[in-house]
Amino acid sequence: MITSADKGNSLVVLPIQQYDAKVQNFIDKNNFLTSMTNSTKSFQNQIRNTINHSPNLIPPSSKWKFINLNPSAPTIKGLIKLHKPDHPIHPVVNW
Numbered sequence: 001m002i003t004s005a006d007k008g009n010s011l012v013v014l015p016i017q018q019y020d021a022k023v024q025n026f027i028d029k030n031n032f033l034t035s036m037t038n039s040t041k042s043f044q045n046q047i048r049n050t051i052n053h054s055p056n057l058i059p060p061s062s063k064w065k066f067i068n069l070n071p072s073a074p075t076i077k078g079l080i081k082l083h084k085p086d087h088p089i090h091p092v093v094n095w
Helices: 016-029 040-052 060-066
Strands: 002-004 011-013 075-080 089-094
Touching (some): 016 075, 040 060
Antiparallel strands (some): 002 011
């Protein structure tokens, strides 16, 4: 796998199993919870219902600004910290 380094403008080449292990180690070490279901669509429906039932707060002509047409769950990407021992990751989450 080829990924970016945390500092400097460099690339890191490492086996994908090692990269996956570093990301999983970061998730386990920080006690994050993973979800097996994608609840993005239900959250988006709740947001749409709230916006539609609040015409005094959000005018109907501008409600499109607050609705995401293609919602997706956030993803995590790990940048390798070359300047640290054991080369941990620096997480970057795409919201």
